Amino acid sequence: MFTNPVINSVLKNEGGYVDHPNDTGGPTHWGITEKTARSYGYTGKMVDFTKEDAYLILEKNYWYQPGFDKVYAIAPVLALELCDTGTNMGPVVGIKWLQRWLNVFNHEEAHYADITVDGKIGPGTLKALTQFLEKRGTEGAGVLVISLNCSQGQRYLELAEGRTANESFVYGWMKGRINL
Known part of the structure; x- marks a missing residue:
């Protein structure tokens, strides 16, 4: 599943769960904000949001959709x-x-x-x-x-x-x- 080296690099850079009080994006896991996760139907706690779920969202929204695969x-x-x-x-x-x-x-x-x-x-x-x-x-x-x-x-x-x-x-x- 994790075959895209660019998405893997982004996941590594983003790291795991973060919920910093100064972050207007709120709870974030693997670079995916709670708002984005919810827009994809995720209903659990962000601390439990999986790397696999993040990979799929990143690949769709931040790879294929903007055309970075063509670049x-x-x-x-x-x-x-x-x-x-x-x-x-x-x-x-x-x-x-x-x-x-x-x-x-x-x-x-x-x-x-x-x-x-x-x-x-x-x-x-x-x-x-x-x-x-x-x-x-x-x-x-x-x-x-x-x-x-x-x-x-x-x-x-x-x-x-x-x-x-x-x-x-x-x-x-x-x-x-x-x-x-």
Whole structure:
């Protein structure tokens, strides 16, 4: 069942049960909030929520639905970053960052055309990513991951500055999520 290496990595990073008083998401297990678990019909206590249940939700909502499986076929390291970011912040957030970075890395459209920043992995995003990697190679994939981490780190800073209770989490977010 646990055949997707990216989802397995996310599960490992998320860890087990957490119910921190400063977390607005409430009880969370394997990265799945109680609200999300309930939307899938789970009625038990979150402390008892299984890794198998989490895997199925993560694979559906944070892998296939946003199209990270398509990114994986082009750049596995980038798919891992996007899936992990998506689990933490929602898939649309990471996809928009990817689209924005692809647009500014296209050398004023000399390498490929700008794409719409819509938070969806569609043909335009996949084409731009492919063209970017054709130009920049493996190094380019690494630079994209670093770029996404920069955006994610900035977001964590804003979250902590905007709500002091988030200071409880910001060190762990940076340690566990930036530079996977």
